[in-house]
Amino acid sequence: MGILEVKGVGKRFGGLQALGDVNLSVQENTCHAIIGPNGAGKSTLLNCLIGKLIPDTGSVMFDGQSVLGRKPFEINQMGISRVFQTPEIFGDLSVLENMMIPIFAARDGAFELNAFSSVSSQKDVIERAEKVLEEMNMADKRHMNAASMSRGDKRRLEIGMCLSQEPRLLLLDEPTAGMARADTNNTIDLLKEIKEERDITIAIIEHDMHVVFSLADRITVLAQGTPLVEDTPEKIKGHPKVREAYLGESA
Amino acid sequence: MFGLDKKDTSLLMIVAVLTMFAPFILNPFPTDSGLAQFNAGYPDLMQRFVIFGIFAIGFNILFGLTGYLSFGHAAFLGIGSYSAVWMFKLLSMNIIPAIILSVIVSGLFAVVIGYVSLRRSGIYFSILTLAFAQMCYNMAYSVLGNPASSYNLTNGETGLQLLLDDPRVLGVSATADGSIPVTNLFGLEMRGSETIEMGAWSFSFSAGYYVSAIIMLLSFYIAIRVFRSPFGMMLRAVKCNQNRMNFTGLSTRPYTLAAFVISGMYAGLAGGLMACMDPLAGAERMQWTASGEVVLMTILGGAGTLIGPVLGAGAIKYMENIFSKINDTVLHGWFSFLPDGLEDFVVFVIHPFVGKGWHLTLGLVFMAVVIFLPGGLVEGGQRIMNLIKRRKKSDDDAAETQPAAE
Numbered sequence A: 001m002g003i004l005e006v007k008g009v010g011k012r013f014g015g016l017q018a019l020g021d022v023n024l025s026v027q028e029n030t031c032h033a034i035i036g037p038n039g040a041g042k043s044t045l046l047n048c049l050i051g052k053l054i055p056d057t058g059s060v061m062f063d064g065q066s067v068l069g070r071k072p073f074e075i076n077q078m079g080i081s082r083v084f085q086t087p088e089i090f091g092d093l094s095v096l097e098n099m100m101i102p103i104f105a106a107r108d109g110a111f112e113l114n115a116f117s118s119v120s121s122q123k124d125v126i127e128r129a130e131k132v133l134e135e136m137n138m139a140d141k142r143h144m145n146a147a148s149m150s151r152g153d154k155r156r157l158e159i160g161m162c163l164s165q166e167p168r169l170l171l172l173d174e175p176t177a178g179m180a181r182a183d184t185n186n187t188i189d190l191l192k193e194i195k196e197e198r199d200i201t202i203a204i205i206e207h208d209m210h211v212v213f214s215l216a217d218r219i220t221v222l223a224q225g226t227p228l229v230e231d232t233p234e235k236i237k238g239h240p241k242v243r244e245a246y247l248g249e250s251a
Numbered sequence B: 001m002f003g004l005d006k007k008d009t010s011l012l013m014i015v016a017v018l019t020m021f022a023p024f025i026l027n028p029f030p031t032d033s034g035l036a037q038f039n040a041g042y043p044d045l046m047q048r049f050v051i052f053g054i055f056a057i058g059f060n061i062l063f064g065l066t067g068y069l070s071f072g073h074a075a076f077l078g079i080g081s082y083s084a085v086w087m088f089k090l091l092s093m094n095i096i097p098a099i100i101l102s103v104i105v106s107g108l109f110a111v112v113i114g115y116v117s118l119r120r121s122g123i124y125f126s127i128l129t130l131a132f133a134q135m136c137y138n139m140a141y142s143v144l145g146n147p148a149s150s151y152n153l154t155n156g157e158t159g160l161q162l163l164l165d166d167p168r169v170l171g172v173s174a175t176a177d178g179s180i181p182v183t184n185l186f187g188l189e190m191r192g193s194e195t196i197e198m199g200a201w202s203f204s205f206s207a208g209y210y211v212s213a214i215i216m217l218l219s220f221y222i223a224i225r226v227f228r229s230p231f232g233m234m235l236r237a238v239k240c241n242q243n244r245m246n247f248t249g250l251s252t253r254p255y256t257l258a259a260f261v262i263s264g265m266y267a268g269l270a271g272g273l274m275a276c277m278d279p280l281a282g283a284e285r286m287q288w289t290a291s292g293e294v295v296l297m298t299i300l301g302g303a304g305t306l307i308g309p310v311l312g313a314g315a316i317k318y319m320e321n322i323f324s325k326i327n328d329t330v331l332h333g334w335f336s337f338l339p340d341g342l343e344d345f346v347v348f349v350i351h352p353f354v355g356k357g358w359h360l361t362l363g364l365v366f367m368a369v370v371i372f373l374p375g376g377l378v379e380g381g382q383r384i385m386n387l388i389k390r391r392k393k394s395d396d397d398a399a400e401t402q403p404a405a406e
């Protein structure tokens, strides 16, 4: 049994069957990549995992518990954090504040009425936020307004925000899109390091094959809402069906 | 100090000094001079400054931090007033129990109204709060205010007043000389005031004002703490990106509801204080225009800033009370030095902006602020400060470069 078990998940948008019959099993402490052409339903699948969408059919189990019917914040509190395809950050807040909020959420839970203690007295949270910023190579940007950063930096901030929660399952939706080459490599290194140091399972959607082959232990190829093949990176590289459907080569 | 950082402490101190010396500061013109018209240092108006300041400070916790624009906060003001007057009728004329009840009752109403209204955001939230407030207003006016029925909580059109035969179980129904007792704080009468004559000036110090001012300072202090707390940070996050909050494991609803209830309690406190200064309560206090007024105050002063709402409340109450008193006679007095025809013309031009037309002035000022200073009066102040700083700096630079040039 994997830590994440997706069984028979289908999702229809009007006349469009975005997800057909998706079965996916992600093993604990591995990195599972999901690749596929644009519109294959990759993001839709992630949306079904975090409560943003409710699938029409099928079941989604995380660590033996169903996530269906739970609110997004409850699913996050179970240990699933997600980086979005378009960065979701707190634009009007400073980078440091952005980093502190997920740490507060992980420490205090979904709601905490600490209206009378000052933020600056929360030393443990600040320290932790500073440390993650350090790891993300963003310490010098800590007082910047998050909205004023480049797309790549917003993405890195969002990755940092998710990592700061020490999730058990990290979902990454094209995490390196819009990043400079150097930042992409840094991100790969960081994710590799974290994978080795912590108990963390990663599911990553990515178009950049360099990133995929650097990180993934297993790869699922999704096309038109159904998984085509699932295998190790080596096997996927040479798979004719994949070359045809995804890499756009005729066999 | 008090758990605040240096900047906030000095802000609090400045506000404290200004409010404590307000009777002097607001009366800069000698009593007999023509400009005495512009003196605002009389108890009634000063009380209004600080009470509406409290109202706006609380409103800003909701609107300034979370961005949820309530159009029904006057309901809590009215509920606070009614609660306080009931306390004066039933328990005693001491203002403490009255204020406590105002805050509690308006807080309870805020839980219910907030719980329902916060199911929606944006314009739908505003409309829901407006609907609730109008419901309260109409209830107070009709069903709950019919003197003939046994549900007469508000006394309808007449308004809720103190009577000689009210029970006042911890006090007296009537004083020895047969009149209604007055509101007090452990014996200190709210309407009591001292007037000091200093040369051509006269300053009045009212007990009611100082009690309200101290409560305002306390409210302001609490607001600073809320702004600087993790809770305040979460409220700002709500305004920014609720999606990110939800997917970060935070439940936004309790945060917005808590902010709504806190600001409702502030409004109730303001309403209660109004009744303490003048123990009667009428439904018009809940009308939508009153709800709109606090929105104007907050935006005019600077939503989301600490001091903005207080400035906005002061500015609007000043205009309402001072500009509205300038009538044609006063204008003719001012411009009598002009030749007759011109005098009439100038008065004719200014007439629509003063007296009953003060709303026009307010509207124009409001438009100008929203268009040119989206951050309100606070932003205006900051710009002036920056300008001064820059000028100073360039002066310094000039002084520094001079020797080199020699």
Ligand SMILES: Nc1ncnc2c1ncn2[C@@H]1O[C@H](COP(=O)(O)OP(=O)(O)OP(=O)(O)O)[C@@H](O)[C@H]1O
Pocket: A013, A016, A018, A036, A037, A038, A039, A040, A041, A042, A043, A044, A045, A085
């Ligand atoms: N909320 C929605 N309503 C209607 N259609 C949707 C919605 N979300 C996604 N779709 C459609 O479902 C299909 C799959 O979309 P999805 O975003 O999952 O693709 P993807 O694999 O993530 O593609 P990309 O690589 O471009 O991000 C697309 O055709 C898309 O237009």
Ligand SMILES: [Mg+2]
Pocket: A042, A043, A044, A085, A173
């Ligand atoms: Mg996608």
